[in-house]
Amino acid sequence: MRFESWLYRALSLPATLAIIAFAGSASVRAETTFKRIPLQYIAALASPTATSGTGAEAWGVWRLDPGPRGVRLSNYEALKANGGVAPAAWKFDGSDWWLEENGLIMEAPEFGIAPGKYVVTGNREKVSILTVHAKDADGKQRWELSDGATVFDVTHLKCRSARYKPAEGNAMCSPEQAPGREFPVTPGADMPPVPGCHKQDYAVLFLIGVGVGD
Numbered sequence: 001m002r003f004e005s006w007l008y009r010a011l012s013l014p015a016t017l018a019i020i021a022f023a024g025s026a027s028v029r030a031e032t033t034f035k036r037i038p039l040q041y042i043a044a045l046a047s048p049t050a051t052s053g054t055g056a057e058a059w060g061v062w063r064l065d066p067g068p069r070g071v072r073l074s075n076y077e078a079l080k081a082n083g084g085v086a087p088a089a090w091k092f093d094g095s096d097w098w099l100e101e102n103g104l105i106m107e108a109p110e111f112g113i114a115p116g117k118y119v120v121t122g123n124r125e126k127v128s129i130l131t132v133h134a135k136d137a138d139g140k141q142r143w144e145l146s147d148g149a150t151v152f153d154v155t156h157l158k159c160r161s162a163r164y165k166p167a168e169g170n171a172m173c174s175p176e177q178a179p180g181r182e183f184p185v186t187p188g189a190d191m192p193p194v195p196g197c198h199k200q201d202y203a204v205l206f207l208i209g210v211g212v213g214d
Contacts, residue, residue: 032117032129032211041065042120042130043109043161043202048152052144056132059143060109061207070104073183076175079105097175099191101160103183105175108163113141119209120145126153130205151203159204162191172196 041062046053069088071079079085084092090107098106115134121127128149133142145154166173173196182192190201 033213034117034119034209035212036209037207039065040207041109041159042113042118042205042207044151044155044205045200045202046143046151048150048155048203050151051148052142054140054142056113056141056143057135057139058111059113060111060202061113062107062109066098066106066109067100067102067104070100070106073099073103073105073175073178073180076105094174096163096165098161098163099175099178099194101158101183101185101187101191103178103180106161115141117211118207120154120205120207122152122154122156123206124153124157127208128154129211130154151205154205155203156206157188160185160187160189160191161202161204163200163202164194164197165200167196167198170196173198 043060043062045055045058069086069090071086071092079092084094086092086105086107088107092105093108096108098108100106113132115132118130118132119127120130126147126149129146131144131146135141145151164173173194175194177195177197179192179194185191191199193199
């Protein structure tokens with residue numbers, strides 16, 4: 001997972017910034033100050049055409065770029081031999097594991113997003129404010145994007161990620177079964193299936209700022 005030069009320029013703005021000027025939402029601009037943060041990555045589950053919805057309680061965040069911290073499929077045996085501990089010190093879970101677009105086994109994101117407002121982008125044409133609401137009585141979290149942006153608009157297409165779990169009654173779900181010839185994955189395409197696994201694709205959103213006050 002990587003980000004491009006214009007995002008470096010965005011992140012070079014003062015620590016407290018009007019990133020919202022990119023998004024153009026007067027109502028949010030009047031209420032919230034946004035603070036730039038080191039680049040983080042949201043793993044989101046939602047329809048690409050959605051502008052709002054529920055289910056943010058199932059989203060995750062990588063605080064650090066998981067790509068350089070990943071382990072190549074060809075090094076899976078070495079990962080196992082080391083007790084599942086990667087060189088970057090995260091622990092592989094054979095019952096719930098992740099791959100990225102270059103065929104790297106990567107650590108799981110940190111699940112759960114605190115209620116608040118976040119500046120997100122796909123590093124293409126749009127920057128938007130993602131509002132995540134508090135959990136309701138059923139533990140569900142609503143979310144919405146500003147200015148009519150869709151999830152697709154703020155998805156970084158070059159970053160692909162998927163979560164793999166053993167299919168019911170199948171013990172063969174393993175990175176050893178992953179089709180190495182399918183990597184790298186075409187930007188915007190689904191991650192490849194792995195025999196014996198249930199696969200869940202996640203959109204990757206760049207997180208570049210957070211609301212710090214209303």
